[in-house]
Amino acid sequence: MIPFDFDYYAPETTGEAFNCYAKLSKAGKRPVWYAGGTELISMARVGSRTFGAVVDLKGVPDCTRLAAERGRIVLGAALTLTEIARSGLFPLLGSTAARIADHTIQGKITLGGNLAGTIQYRESALPLLLCGARAHVMTAGGVEKRPFSQVFSGRLHLEEGEFLAAVDVPEREAALPHCHAKRTRQDKIDYPLVTLCAVRDGGSVRCAVSGYGSAPLLVPAQALAGGAAVCGELAGEAADSLSGSGAYKRFVLENMVGQALANLGVK
CATH class of the missing domain: 3.30.390.50 (CO dehydrogenase flavoprotein, C-terminal domain)
Structure with a gap:
């Protein structure tokens, strides 16, 4: 049980999510991004993390995309490790995801959560670093596509209020x-x-x-x-x-x- 109260928000677009977080932050609500919640819930239960509001990204279509289009594989940051592994679209990432935690937890941990979490291993970053991935980062000016290596160096580096909506890799690289x-x-x-x-x-x-x-x-x-x-x-x-x-x-x-x-x- 989480021993404190907080507000819950479920935006439906990347823009709505960004603006919701910004308003909550300005109001002093100390918002956090949420998708799988495995780490966030565990930390909140023992009192090592507190917050006044949660912005859930699972209902944002851009964050749950799973597609091969225009020569690139697109993977939403709110996809679970299980969904990525079962898709077969990016075999190396699928193999990596299938060895993170156990089968039950893989159905909760998201790609974005593994990349942004506090646990240092962040194994899902390895295939992305190797295969020319781009990060889709939601900013005040909209979604920016940046080389993954620019936003990830040991951990995810984003400005306050920004969030990772998705990643994409060239189909050619994913098939190597x-x-x-x-x-x-x-x-x-x-x-x-x-x-x-x-x-x-x-x-x-x-x-x-x-x-x-x-x-x-x-x-x-x-x-x-x-x-x-x-x-x-x-x-x-x-x-x-x-x-x-x-x-x-x-x-x-x-x-x-x-x-x-x-x-x-x-x-």
């Missing part, structure tokens, strides 16, 4: 040969020791990881050259955690990179 691997400390369902996503585009491979450092990051091209040897620059990103030491993560990542290259047919 790819691989996904996740290593956990013990159980299959757990936070990652290291999660790796990779795509092969012709003779080159792009790779991104989560769990290895304090935030998702791209593996430098030089770390992939010559097989599984991870360059010193990336090795310095390895962070000790409850899942494993930095040294152990380096060992795990080197093996994961080698296996990914083999799976993608790169010698």
Whole structure:
């Protein structure tokens, strides 16, 4: 049970949502965006997060779009991980989503929530970083389409009152040969020791990881050259955690990179 009262709003368009949030903020209501609510509800129940109003984005069509159009795959930020995985439109993102939390929670966690949440892993960002994604950001001037790498660097960077309505990726990029691997400390369902996503585009491979450092990051091209040897620059990103030491993560990542290259047919 959430131990405080708050107002609930369910806008029907991106513009209505933006204006609703702005008015509530101006009135001192401390509004929050809401979609799946898994993290927000948990934090509110234990008193680590309070707010005076909730703006629910699930009823905004732009936030629940799931389509292939004009050569791009469009994914609304309020889509659940289950919906994305079952759609089959972006296989690498689907594989990644299917290993975040368990099947029950995947039906509640949204793409936007995973990207914007406080839990550092944000694994759904990896395929987006690798495949030339664009972020559809609702601003005072309307929806702006920005390179995903401009709005996401370890976490989502948006101005107060802005929100992520959707992302899109080129169909060509979404269809590239790819691989996904996740290593956990013990159980299959757990936070990652290291999660790796990779795509092969012709003779080159792009790779991104989560769990290895304090935030998702791209593996430098030089770390992939010559097989599984991870360059010193990336090795310095390895962070000790409850899942494993930095040294152990380096060992795990080197093996994961080698296996990914083999799976993608790169010698």
